[in-house]
Amino acid sequence: MAILLLMGKRFGMSSNLETMCTIGGAGKISDYFKTNVKSKSWSLLVVLGVVFGGYLGSNVLTNNKGVAISEMTISMLNDLGFSSAGKAYLPSELFSTSSLSDPFTVLLLLVAGFLVGFGARYAGGCTSGHAISGLSSLQLPSLIAVIGFFAGGLLMVHFFFPLLFGS
Amino acid sequence: MKNIAFFFVGTFFGIVLIKSEAASWFRIYEMFQFESFHMYGIIGSAVTLGILLMQIIQRGKVKSISGEEISVAPKKKTFKANAIGGLMFGLGWALAGACPGPMYALAGAGFIPILIVLFGALIGALSYGLTKSKLPH
Numbered sequence: 001m002a003i004l005l006l007m008g009k010r011f012g013m014s015s016n017l018e019t020m021c022t023i024g025g026a027g028k029i030s031d032y033f034k035t036n037v038k039s040k041s042w043s044l045l046v047v048l049g050v051v052f053g054g055y056l057g058s059n060v061l062t063n064n065k066g067v068a069i070s071e072m073t074i075s076m077l078n079d080l081g082f083s084s085a086g087k088a089y090l091p092s093e094l095f096s097t098s099s100l101s102d103p104f105t106v107l108l109l110l111v112a113g114f115l116v117g118f119g120a121r122y123a124g125g126c127t128s129g130h131a132i133s134g135l136s137s138l139q140l141p142s143l144i145a146v147i148g149f150f151a152g153g154l155l156m157v158h159f160f161f162p163l164l165f166g167s
Numbered sequence: 168m169k170n171i172a173f174f175f176v177g178t179f180f181g182i183v184l185i186k187s188e189a190a191s192w193f194r195i196y197e198m199f200q201f202e203s204f205h206m207y208g209i210i211g212s213a214v215t216l217g218i219l220l221m222q223i224i225q226r227g228k229v230k231s232i233s234g235e236e237i238s239v240a241p242k243k244k245t246f247k248a249n250a251i252g253g254l255m256f257g258l259g260w261a262l263a264g265a266c267p268g269p270m271y272a273l274a275g276a277g278f279i280p281i282l283i284v285l286f287g288a289l290i291g292a293l294s295y296g297l298t299k300s301k302l303p304h
Contacts, residue, residue, distance in 0.1 A: 045170055046177035047271050053181020054190070054275030067188050073197045090192045090264070090273070095280045108262065109280055113287020114294070115259025116266060121295040122302065123252025124245075135214045138221075141249045148253015149260060150199075156261035157199040 058089070080165040108164070123148060181272040190272050192264025199261055247303045259291075 066087050077085035084092040092099070099105045123145040135142050184190040189209050198206035260266050263284045265273060270288065273281040295302075 045173040046180070049174040049177020049179075050181035050184070050268060050271040051177075051275035052174075053178040053183075054185055054272030055181075055277070056178065056275075057182040057185030057272065058276035067191045067193045069193045069197045070202045073193070073200055073202045076200065077193070077196065085193060088193075089188075089190075089276075090278055094192070094264075095273075095278050097279050100280055100283075105280075106283055109283040110287040110290075112259045112263035113270075113284035113289075114291040115255050115287075116263055116270075116284070117259075117288030117291025117293075118295045119252045119254070119256030119259055119291070120267060120288075121252070121292045123249050123256055135217070138218070141245070144246060144249040145253040145256075148250050149257040152254040152257020152259075153195075153199045153261040154257075155254075156258045157196060160258070160262070 080161060082165070119152070180268065181275060184269050184272040185276060190265060190269030190276075195261060195264045245304045251303070 067089055069086055074086040077091075082091045082093050094105060094109065124141070135146065187209055188194045189206065194203075194206055197203045256266075263270075265281070265284065267288060270281055270285050274285060
């Protein structure tokens with residue numbers, strides 16, 4: 001809680017109370033369309049910071065890489081063929097280097113990324129932008145978007161996962 | 168100086184994402200199975216604190232360190248865009264198990280395949296930029 005408060009404060013103090021999403025998205029768009037890259041350069045620095053933070057968090061500060069998800073979740077994932085459930089930070093079935101040799105996995109990752117990138121820009125934000133910043137400032141469009149996020153997520157997990165990963 | 172501050176805000180956010188397990192594919196899956204309070208706790212407490220902070224900022228007219236007034240740019244009210252974009256994002260979020268913030272953190276953590284997801288996200292954002300005028304908003 002204290003950490004999140006600090007995070008909120010930090011975001012609040014940075015003169016742009018912008019969101020991680022606009023940061024990611026806007027930086028990307030400006031890179032491609034060469035519009036005002038300079039005014040967005042700060043957001044790229046935050047991105048670099050996040051990359052560095054990810055490195056620190058997983059290599060320097062970590063003690064146990066397994067994520068303690070519930071037993072029920074583990075057994076459901078095992079049924080879908082994810083044997084690394086509960087033992088790793090990310091499923092090795094999708095995110096190990098060897099999975100890169102499987103064209104189907106690569107395609108899945110590409111499609112997932114495409115949906116996230118396209119959807120985030122279309123909806124005008126993502127988890128941090130709409131769910132955290134948007135809901136915090138009590139905005140209706142953000143609520144609609146967040147409902148959309150969950151509808152999409154539920155659809156994927158409950159309907160598409162059995163089709164994609166089921167044996 | 169200011170640039171360094173941005174970098175460290177990012178660093179801090181990256182560590183939080185990794186350590187809180189918000190960047191874990193498993194946690195996202197679990198959230199959509201309603202099997203754990205974990206992610207709802209993280210998002211919920213962030214929103215609760217965010218609301219409190221926003222109220223304090225708005226009521227007290229708090230200035231940022233550079234002296235500007237703090238405001239969150241209002242999101243555009245475009246129901247179709249929010250709904251359709253949200254739905255697409257949700258599908259990708261559950262499949263990739265990561266939204267843009269955690270993707271960067273995971274790249275830093277050394278998960279090479281996340282770069283493919285990031286590449287896909289770049290293409291997605293680019294495609295949106297290119298097709299924007301033809302989409303319902």
